[in-house]
Amino acid sequence: MTTNADGPQTRPRRRTPAGAAVLREDVTEAIRAAVFEELASVGYARMSIEGIARRAGVGKTAVYRRWRSKLHLVLDVVxxxxxxxxxxxxxxxxxxxxxxxxxxxxxxxxxxxxxxxxxxxxxxxxxxxxxxxxxxxxxxxxxxxxxxxxxxxxxxxxxxxxxxxxxxxxxxxxxxxxxxxxxxxxxxxxxxxxxxxxxxxxxxxxxx
Amino acid sequence: MTTNADGPQTRPRRRTPAGAAVLREDVTEAIRAAVFEELASVGYARMSIEGIARRAGVGKTAVYRRWRSKLHLVLDVVxxxxxxxxxxxxxxxxxxxxxxxxxxxxxxxxxxxxxxxxxxxxxxxxxxxxxxxxxxxxxxxxxxxxxxxxxxxxxxxxxxxxxxxxxxxxxxxxxxxxxxxxxxxxxxxxxxxxxxxxxxxxxxxxxx
CATH class of the missing domain: 1.10.357.10 (Tetracycline Repressor, domain 2)
Structure with a gap:
């Protein structure tokens, strides 16, 4: 089985080099979409990584693997x-x-x-x-x-x-x-x- | 004694026509100054008329006699x-x-x-x-x-x-x-x- 950085939400896919951490693009996109929805609904100040992860249906780790902080995530999306x-x-x-x-x-x-x-x-x-x-x-x-x-x-x-x-x-x-x-x-x-x-x-x- | 709209903080002053509600300019200015300080310290969303009145050393009524709402007060000041x-x-x-x-x-x-x-x-x-x-x-x-x-x-x-x-x-x-x-x-x-x-x-x- 491949090493996959997205944990439990991940199904086995194409073979990748041993040890490579694959960041699934569909998970990334789900997180981005969740950020938009959270921002519109609660605003930046009250938004949390936990809320974003929940809305995207992923674990918090999946978010932190891609972005260091809430600020970096939002700035990337903006x-x-x-x-x-x-x-x-x-x-x-x-x-x-x-x-x-x-x-x-x-x-x-x-x-x-x-x-x-x-x-x-x-x-x-x-x-x-x-x-x-x-x-x-x-x-x-x-x-x-x-x-x-x-x-x-x-x-x-x-x-x-x-x-x-x-x-x-x-x-x-x-x-x-x-x-x-x-x-x-x-x-x-x-x-x-x-x-x-x-x-x-x-x-x-x-x-x- | 004159009718004075500023209540307990007010000292008797010059005679004004009976029934006229006098809005003391120094109270108005104290409230304006308090708005600036409150805005800078807690921001618009968390600011309250009560906090402004407390900082200005006046009653809430003194604020409401001059401005209908927090929004009107802030917009006036801005x-x-x-x-x-x-x-x-x-x-x-x-x-x-x-x-x-x-x-x-x-x-x-x-x-x-x-x-x-x-x-x-x-x-x-x-x-x-x-x-x-x-x-x-x-x-x-x-x-x-x-x-x-x-x-x-x-x-x-x-x-x-x-x-x-x-x-x-x-x-x-x-x-x-x-x-x-x-x-x-x-x-x-x-x-x-x-x-x-x-x-x-x-x-x-x-x-x-």
Whole structure:
């Protein structure tokens, strides 16, 4: 029988090298789904690894084998939403690339779970420097990672000047849609909003 | 003796018209200060009118005479921070007005209490439609109220076209600094940030 890290829930499967700990993907996915449900139902502060494991139908060990802590688990799940299916768009123009980014980000921010988890984690971050740091890292690697690629491509094409005000450029790209979707919590974007936002943002970046 | 709404903590003061309920300003200020301290120490969810009253050294009735609920009290205090001393700036240019707005907003968002209260209330808003609505109203009347005046003045001067994409214009003005200060929680703004932000935002609004 193979060595399998998922314990009692595991049925024997294909032969794997002796001693290798196989993390079953279906168990991982069940845990991820349970995290969403727990977050939406009790919120980050009251959520426990035990509750997640129970909801996923696995043992607590199955959770701890994959993630060190509740924080790491949640950040992993949140960052998976943030960058879900998002390679750098390559439309050939800054405005076109931003438009694609905004379409994807807008859908992600409107995800009913994301729109509840993100403010929860922001509130935690205000009281807990570890969470603040982890959130920053996740935001930078997710949302801002794509924005950095878009900016680099625009600089290569000569649409914007390279390197000046990098942090400001990222804030200009990420801030407005976040403000509208998460802060104002506008239930619906005005008609033509994303196209106009891409046009205006591209204008701002060229003015930097 | 005068009718005084503040009950046992009150000493007789100047004569006021019979039957007039006088709300003592020093009691109001003590309650506001207590709200800040309670919010910072226990957070919105666990804060109670009783705890606020105790910290302010007044009776619960003194609080309820001034505000209907914990939510109304907190929103009043938050909105007072948001617009503190902020008339519409009149520098004569869109970029200049935005620069003034950003200086003031940046200081307000960095207020250690604001940076803890706002995320708390955002998290509450994600679970409670009443709080979401009240937050929206406060944001619109505070931060966005000034932005609306700045946009109107710029339109009168012919710097931007009037009325097009009003909501988008507000998001472009408010989003980036909020993203940097509250979401990314950058401990310090890069050198020259606010000036460059005002320049870039003015560029974006002219491109709308």
């Amino acid at each position: 960052s998976a939403i943030a960058v879900q299916g998002l390679p750098a768009p390559e439309t050939g123009s800054l405005e076109g690339d931003l438009r694609v980014l905004y379409e994807v980000t807008s859908r992600a921010l409107r995800h009913p779970v994301a729109s509840q988890i993100i403010p929860d984690l922001q509130a935690e971050a205000a009281r807990n420097p570890d969470i603040a740091e982890a959130m920053q890292k996740t935001l930078r690697e997710g949302q801002e990672g794509v924005a950095v690629k878009i900016l680099a491509a625009a600089a290569r094409r000569g649409e914007i000047s390279a390197g000046a005000h990098d942090e400001l450029a990222l804030d200009i790209i990420s801030g407005p849609l976040y403000w509208r979707s998460v802060v104002i919590r506008s239930p619906k974007l005005p008609k033509g909003y994303l196209g106009a936002l891409a046009r205006a943002t591209a204008g701002a970046l060229k003015a930097l | 909105s007072a921070i948001a617009v503190q001393g902020l008339p519409a700036p009149e520098t004569g240019s869109l970029e200049g007005d935005l620069r003034v707005l950003y200086e003031v907003t940046s200081r307000a968002l960095r207020h250690p209490v604001a940076s803890q209260i706002i995320p708390d209330l955002q998290a509450e808003a994600a679970r409670n439609p009443d709080i979401a609505e009240a937050m929206q109203k406060t944001l619109r009347e505070g931060q966005e109220g000034v932005a609306v005046k700045i946009l109107a003045a710029a339109a009168r001067r012919g710097e931007i076209s009037a009325g097009a994409h009003d909501e988008l214009a507000l998001d472009i003005i408010s989003g980036p600094l909020y993203w940097r200060s509250v979401v990314i929680r950058s401990p310090k703004l890069p050198k020259g940030y606010l000036g460059a932000l005002a320049r870039a935002t003015a560029g974006a609004l002219k491109a709308l």
